Amino acid sequence: MKITFPHLGNSYISVEPLLEGMGHEPITPPYGSKRTLELGGQLSPEVICLPFKIVLGNMLEGLDQGATGVVMIGGWGPCRLGYYGEVQRILLEKSGREIEFFMLEMPRGNVEKTIRLLHQTFSCTRPQKFWRGCQLAWVKLEAVECLESLALKIRPREQTRGTASRILSKYLKEIRQAQGVRRVKDLARKAQGDFLDAMKTNTGAKVPKVGLVGEIYTVIEPLANLNLEERLGELGVEVVRTISLQEWVRDHIFKKLVGRSHLAPLMRSAEGYLHSFIGGHGLETVAHSVDSARANLNGVIQILPLACMPEILAQGILPQISRDYNLPIMSLVVDEHSSETGFQTRLEAFVDLLERQVHAPHA
Numbered sequence: 359m360k361i362t363f364p365h366l367g368n369s370y371i372s373v374e375p376l377l378e379g380m381g382h383e384p385i386t387p388p389y390g391s392k393r394t395l396e397l398g399g400q401l402s403p404e405v406i407c408l409p410f411k412i413v414l415g416n417m418l419e420g421l422d423q424g425a426t427g428v429v430m431i432g433g434w435g436p437c438r439l440g441y442y443g444e445v446q447r448i449l450l451e452k453s454g455r456e457i458e459f460f461m462l463e464m465p466r467g468n469v470e471k472t473i474r475l476l477h478q479t480f481s482c483t484r485p486q487k488f489w490r491g492c493q494l495a496w497v498k499l500e501a502v503e504c505l506e507s508l509a510l511k512i513r514p515r516e517q518t519r520g521t522a523s524r525i526l527s528k529y530l531k532e533i534r535q536a537q538g539v540r541r542v543k544d545l546a547r548k549a550q551g552d553f554l555d556a557m558k559t560n561t562g563a564k565v566p567k568v569g570l571v572g573e574i575y576t577v578i579e580p581l582a583n584l585n586l587e588e589r590l591g592e593l594g595v596e597v598v599r600t601i602s603l604q605e606w607v608r609d610h611i612f613k614k615l616v617g618r619s620h621l622a623p624l625m626r627s628a629e630g631y632l633h634s635f636i637g638g639h640g641l642e643t644v645a646h647s648v649d650s651a652r653a654n655l656n657g658v659i660q661i662l663p664l665a666c667m668p669e670i671l672a673q674g675i676l677p678q679i680s681r682d683y684n685l686p687i688m689s690l691v692v693d694e695h696s697s698e699t700g701f702q703t704r705l706e707a708f709v710d711l712l713e714r715q716v717h718a719p720h721a
Contacts, residue, residue, distance in 0.1 A: 359458065360385050361427040362420025364413040367578040368506065369603055371534045372499040377429070379491010385425035387416045390581030394419060395694055401449045407438070407663040408582055408693050409575040414446050421450075427458035437638035437668055497539045499604055501546040505529055507599060508553045513591030514565040515557040523588065525552050566712035567596045569650030571643045572661040573669050576692060577601050583661050583692065584701050590659075593709045598655060600646035601639065631675050640668030644675050651683035656712045658685060664693040686711055 362385040363373055370386050377384040388394070390412055398415030417428050428450070430443040447459040505526055513522040529549040536542045568590065576582045578601065587597045609620035621635055627645035635641050647658045660676060662669035673689050680687040688708045690701070 359427045360425045362425035363429045364416040368502050372495040375491050376495035379488045385420050387420040429460040432461045497542045510597045512553050514594045521556045566656040566716050569598045569655045569658045571646045576661045636668045638668030640672040643672040647679050651685045658687045660689040
């Protein structure tokens with residue numbers, strides 16, 4: 359079956375071999391654009407959040423490319439993500455599209471439904487092929503996130519503007535095309551050398567470091583965050599990611615399968631500010647903001663979609679963390695009407711504050 363899926367940053371590089379391992383042909387939609395948002399917005403309820411609209415737009419573009427099925431992650435808890443897939447399936451059917459819709463989520467007691475979904479998803483492949491697909495997908499995800507983190511470190515220190523982004527783009531294309539685990543690892547090592555060469559004569563540069571927190575989709579997806587990480591790098595700021603897709607997979611799939619929770623360390627970090635799980639990445643936002651302060655980062659930026667309940671709750675707590683740790687924290691709320699000019703102006707003002715802090719005589 360030809361299956362499409364929504365973008366989330368560069369995760370498509372690992373999703374493709376995973377779907378191939380399942381015996382399907384992946385149909386990767388185009389990179390997110392204004393057209394993506396327009397398509398998703400036309401079918402979406404007006405008051406729904408930005409990630410929903412972009413994800414639906416990705417699905418529509420993938421279906422336009424010949425896909426006959428859609429795969430979407432599910433979830434449960436206070437965050438509305440758990441409803442996304444079902445609502446999107448209904449909207450796509452109402453638009454006249456006949457598709458297979460696969461919701462990937464942890465089973466909640468409905469064993470028969472889970473077995474049926476697994477049979478639909480994996481019946482057309484051999485176990486060995488599926489295992490190789492999983493291995494390749496995981497190694498590619500590790501390599502991609504490693505190189506993205508290096509780009510965040512190098513970009514504010516590079517000798518020629520745009521070097522880090524060009525290196526990252528080059529190796530992401532090669533990793534996407536790689537068909538073996540060893541080849542992916544070799545490419546990752548080679549890319550690390552190229553990144554280090556880009557800043558060889560500028561290793562001592564003192565730049566502000568900012569922790570990036572917030573709702574996972576707006577943190578990772580460039581269309582949703584208006585290329586926030588790249589903008590900050592070009593302004594001379596090193597971005598420290600606090601959210602990782604590898605960690606998300608470990609926490610929400612592997613740990614749940616064996617009955618373990620990932621919340622304990624987060625609750626310890628958030629102690630005194632937040633005492634329970636509030637859905638989405640609200641707890642992570644509070645905990646990682648505290649962790650950023652304790653790691654002596656120069657500031658924190660929270661990015662969230664308009665009307666995201668868990669992040670709104672976290673947003674109300676961040677000013678107290680800012681006061682307690684004397685840590686500049688800025689919240690950026692995004693929707694389809696966000697102005698790039700206003701966004702850039704706020705970033706420049708925040709970075710100016712951080713630079714004064716970094717270069718102050720007592721620093």
